[in-house]
Amino acid sequence: MKTVTIALALIFSVAMTAQQVEPKIEKNGNDLKGTYFHENGIIAQTGFFRDGKLHGEWKMFDESGKKIAMGEYVNGKKAGKWFFWEGEALKEVDYTNNKIANVTTWNNGKTVAINK
Numbered sequence: 001m002k003t004v005t006i007a008l009a010l011i012f013s014v015a016m017t018a019q020q021v022e023p024k025i026e027k028n029g030n031d032l033k034g035t036y037f038h039e040n041g042i043i044a045q046t047g048f049f050r051d052g053k054l055h056g057e058w059k060m061f062d063e064s065g066k067k068i069a070m071g072e073y074v075n076g077k078k079a080g081k082w083f084f085w086e087g088e089a090l091k092e093v094d095y096t097n098n099k100i101a102n103v104t105t106w107n108n109g110k111t112v113a114i115n116k
Contacts, residue, residue, distance in 0.1 A: 031055065038063045047073070071095075 021037035032049040042065045047058030053076030060069040071082030077098035084091040094102040 050075070 021041060024035040026033045034047060034049060035043060036045040038044045040063055042063055043061050045060045048056035054073035055075060057072050059067060062068050067085060069084045071078060072080050078095040082093045088108045090106040092104040093100055
């Protein structure tokens, strides 16, 4: 669990601090929509802010544009189910009170059934 927490923190912090391309911030009702970019111009993250805190759905992408993470913030805290894609594996991470409550790993690389 500790490894997952560290990996998730690294994904988010690297994308936020390695920013070379100016982010795009747009007004969206009472919220602000933030779009952050990789150095190559591809979207790195997109999501919303409310009252200066991360709020609502956030999506993260690798440098080729492939989605690598998706989840929701409520008033700056991770909430509910987050999904992290790593190769053929999908990690489903449940957050309660901004802490990891459960991690389920799904692997798409295994054959489940063969139809002949």
